[in-house]
Amino acid sequence: MxxxxxxxxxxxxxxxxxxxxxxxxxxxxxxxxxxxxxxxxxxxxxxxxxxxxNKEAIVSAMTEGGLARAAEHFEQMMQSPDPIRAFIAESTKTKRGLIKESLVFDVLAEAGRNTELADILRRHTLALRALLADFLRKAQVQGRIDAELDAEMTAAILMAIIDGARTMLIRDPKLGKGDSADYLELLVTRFLASQDSGQSV
Amino acid sequence: MxxxxxxxxxxxxxxxxxxxxxxxxxxxxxxxxxxxxxxxxxxxxxxxxxxxxNKEAIVSAMTEGGLARAAEHFEQMMQSPDPIRAFIAESTKTKRGLIKESLVFDVLAEAGRNTELADILRRHTLALRALLADFLRKAQVQGRIDAELDAEMTAAILMAIIDGARTMLIRDPKLGKGDSADYLELLVTRFLASQDSGQSV
The missing domain is CATH 1.10.10.60 (Homeodomain-like)
Incomplete structure (x- = not known):
């Protein structure tokens, strides 16, 4: 042997x-x-x-690699002077790694007709969301973001925004990338901001 | 003949x-x-x-139907007492019509490898964004939302949020639909809110 x-x-x-x-x-x-x-x-x-x-096992291995890189990035972001700004900058950056944007949308489309792929996507989503929720809880403890927000739901919303940022530039490649990054930052900043003035928004 | x-x-x-x-x-x-x-x-x-x-012409015809329905919805929403709330409710609703969610992601994935489909997607995106920007400008005039926001960029961001809302429930079908709708509403409301207190957020 x-x-x-x-x-x-x-x-x-x-x-x-x-x-x-x-x-x-x-x-x-x-x-x-x-x-x-x-x-x-x-x-x-x-x-x-x-x-x-099979191909599903290949995609699953790719998502594991992506998750390991994400965990590293969260560690690095927590060390930065402004973790939330670092997160936004990281999220709007073009991704390196094996999972290309088209594969993300292939998998989102296939999830409705391939239960094995849907399971892989769900497991990956929950693992990534747990990392992000943990990051948000630390930022809440530090008083950087609204402590009233539910960390898990907020993480789900931020992941939706990252997906949306990807679709935005596919839908309109001529959209100024700088402008769209500024507006995404405004969106996330206003969403997460401490509501300390007591005004209802 | x-x-x-x-x-x-x-x-x-x-x-x-x-x-x-x-x-x-x-x-x-x-x-x-x-x-x-x-x-x-x-x-x-x-x-x-x-x-x-060809198949591209079929998708193009589907997007035209979708656009006609969207134009009608914007008309109706402008008549409602709170157009922004009506927009949020409309956006988080499961879509009727011919374009199923999986097709949206198919097209987003294919756009990178099919220039004809990428053109159809871009034309549809610009047409829908123009309708939405027009709707936002009216809401700005009425003092309902932050007048400082650029209507076109804000429309692009709202379309990204709608795409993200779609991916959220595919990624995790067990996510409470009510909770996620509440958080999407919070996200959009905080983003669009008039910054009349003058505080920086």
Missing amino acids: RKVDPEKHEERRQQILQAAARCFARDGFRGASISEICAEAGMSAGHLYHYFP | RKVDPEKHEERRQQILQAAARCFARDGFRGASISEICAEAGMSAGHLYHYFP
């Missing part, structure tokens, strides 16, 4: 994830076939199935 | 749009083929091509 070299194994895994990301970007989640991903990764189907049983 | 009966023509056109909407919901924009749409509509390809040259 051959020994598995963990480093080599991880390298192959990443090679497949990167090849799949290119195929999904080109042909969509549904359009990209396992055989196309194999060709892109330069390996046989038998070899690829050793790493991932 | 046969005379074209306009009523019959429109009836057939609607029949195709409804069949296509079912096919897109089932198999996605890319997955649904013209021959599948023909079978669903119970007509030959030659007959269907007489109405629509």
